[in-house]
Every structure is written in C-alpha cells, then in structure tokens.
Amino acid sequence: MNNVALKKNAEKNQIANRKVISDTLLDLAMEKKEILVLTSDSRGSASMVPFGETLPEQLVEVGIAEQNLVGVSAGLAASGKKPFVASPACFLSMRSIEQIKVDIAYSGTNVKLIGISGGVSYGALGMSHHSLQDLAVTRAIPGLHVMMPADRHEAKKMIEALVDYPTPVYLRIGRNPVEDCYVNEDYRFVIGKAVTMHEGDDLTIIAIGETVRVALDTACVLKAEGFECRVLNMHTIKPLDEEAIIKAARETDRIITIEEHSIYGGLGSAVAEVVSQNHPVPVQVIGIPDEPAVTGNTKEVFEHYGLSAENVSSIAKKMISN
Numbered sequence: 001m002n003n004v005a006l007k008k009n010a011e012k013n014q015i016a017n018r019k020v021i022s023d024t025l026l027d028l029a030m031e032k033k034e035i036l037v038l039t040s041d042s043r044g045s046a047s048m049v050p051f052g053e054t055l056p057e058q059l060v061e062v063g064i065a066e067q068n069l070v071g072v073s074a075g076l077a078a079s080g081k082k083p084f085v086a087s088p089a090c091f092l093s094m095r096s097i098e099q100i101k102v103d104i105a106y107s108g109t110n111v112k113l114i115g116i117s118g119g120v121s122y123g124a125l126g127m128s129h130h131s132l133q134d135l136a137v138t139r140a141i142p143g144l145h146v147m148m149p150a151d152r153h154e155a156k157k158m159i160e161a162l163v164d165y166p167t168p169v170y171l172r173i174g175r176n177p178v179e180d181c182y183v184n185e186d187y188r189f190v191i192g193k194a195v196t197m198h199e200g201d202d203l204t205i206i207a208i209g210e211t212v213r214v215a216l217d218t219a220c221v222l223k224a225e226g227f228e229c230r231v232l233n234m235h236t237i238k239p240l241d242e243e244a245i246i247k248a249a250r251e252t253d254r255i256i257t258i259e260e261h262s263i264y265g266g267l268g269s270a271v272a273e274v275v276s277q278n279h280p281v282p283v284q285v286i287g288i289p290d291e292p293a294v295t296g297n298t299k300e301v302f303e304h305y306g307l308s309a310e311n312v313s314s315i316a317k318k319m320i321s322n
Helices: 017-031 049-054 066-078 097-106 134-139 152-162 211-224 242-252 267-278 298-304 309-321
Strands: 035-039 059-061 082-088 112-116 145-147 169-172 195-198 203-207 229-233 236-238 255-262 283-288
Touching: 017 035, 017 049, 017 082, 017 152, 035 066, 049 059, 066 082, 066 097, 134 145, 134 169, 134 236, 134 255, 134 267, 152 169, 195 211, 203 211, 203 242, 203 267, 203 309, 211 229, 211 255, 211 309, 229 242, 236 267, 242 255, 242 267, 255 267, 255 309, 267 283, 283 309
Parallel strands: 035 059, 035 082, 082 112, 112 169, 145 169, 203 229, 203 255, 255 283
Antiparallel strands: 145 236, 195 229
C-alpha cells in the first residue's frame, strides 16, 4: 500500500514498458549468455536496438515471419537457450497461434513470448493491428501462462522473474509510456498472486495491465465521496489468483473488472468463472464490446468505451447503492 502511486502523487512517466524490458534483458543477458532475444523485423518497435548493438550474437532476426519466429524460438529453447520473443501482439497472438499452441505449449519448450504494442496501442491502424482477443486465445492453451504488467516497475520485476521461470509465457505490453502505479520497485512480486493496490470493503475493482491505473484513479474518486474500494492488480491472468477473487467476493459483495480487451474471454470472463462457481456476487465487466474498436489514441479509445475513472466510479456507485 505504501508503494502505490495514487492519483494525487503519481509520476508522469516517460519511459515505456518496452524500453524497460529491453534494458532489463540486456542487463541479464550480459551475465547469462543463454538468454536470446528474437524479433520479427520488430527490434525498433520493441526497443531492442541497444540490445542488438551490444550483444549482436544474442539477437536473432527472422524478418516478417511470425510463424517461423515462434518455431525457431522453440528449437532454441529445446537446445538449452532461454529465448525471449518480441513481436507485435496482434500478429504474434493470431498469425502464429498454431505454433504457440503446438511448438511452445504442447511441446513444453520454455519460450517467453512478449506481445508488444498490445491492446489498442496501434490506435488509428484499426482492427487489423489491435490485439483485443489475445488474452482469450492464449489463456485457453494448456501449458501457457499469461501476464500483463501495470507499469514500468512491474515490467522490470516480471522480466526478472521470468528468466528462470520454467513455464512458457505470453506477456502483453502496450506501446507508449503509462502513468506509474507503483512509486518504485520496492514491493514483492509473485507470479500468479494478485497485488492489493488499495484496501476497501464497499466494492472490488480487478484490473490488468494499463487499466490498473484507471482502477487506482477510480478508487481515489470514490474515496473522496466516502466509499472505500478495493483494487486488485491481477497481473497474471493465468495462473489466476482465485483465492484473492473469492476473498474479494465474500468481503465486498460486488466486483468490477476493467481490461483493454474484448469483454469476451479475458479478465472479466476469468473472474466471473471463479465467482459463479465459488461465491456468486454481481460482476460488471468493462472492456471493449463485440465490435471493431474505434480508432484513436489509447486515451481516446479508453474514454469512448468507458475505461475511465469517471465512468467506472459511476457504475461502482450504482452497484453499491443496489
């Protein structure tokens, strides 16, 4: 709690998660030569240019061939390497999904897949470049874990945790800098365990990735109006922290989920599955509806679909009053 950056003192961060991930991997790869980075003509988009310049023998460029990218990474993992794949989430999670299912998950090859520029990061490029179904697809694949960091501090901790993590992982990040959710890296990060960002008993908001900032801002709005809202950062959607979800359902009686993803198959669906089978309470899923998302920058798209503190707090107050 003391390390959470609430709205009134949150930093205006100018460092993108992809830059933090690249820097972290570079530091780790200097010591561990088995760490490799693979890209699909995407080293610039992934901020991996410094990595390639410093450790050229540890970067593999396959060109615009995402299926080959995944297949090659699986072969390298099978030979004892620790490959980190960095490719646009929209293509990595869709164009090469069969290779992810068979070559990575089914074959048990320990590859870390980093989907860059995820969600609506590509903005004006529209549905072909938006990745709003990736959580639904990847979390349904046996043997594949799925994660999203809330900010730069969590992105660093996540990569450090994944280097020696024995399971294949799909990790999605956005393209641009996001406002800090944590003051610094001084907190305990555990894969598969939600982080309680704010305490409260009136309602729980569960968020993932860049929507964690929206959840924290919502908690501030509600607090100013006399409501105490619990905020859970569900950075790992698979394996899911079912214990934290059930506890929230029992103690707060109502749950809102927020995600930069389709309302089908993502965080909201995962939470509703747990709640309905263990302690049924009202669950409101806030995300992108069943339509091609409008074009615009992330802030514009979020506001259009109600992924904002103003809209979420309004929904929360209605749920609390019922």
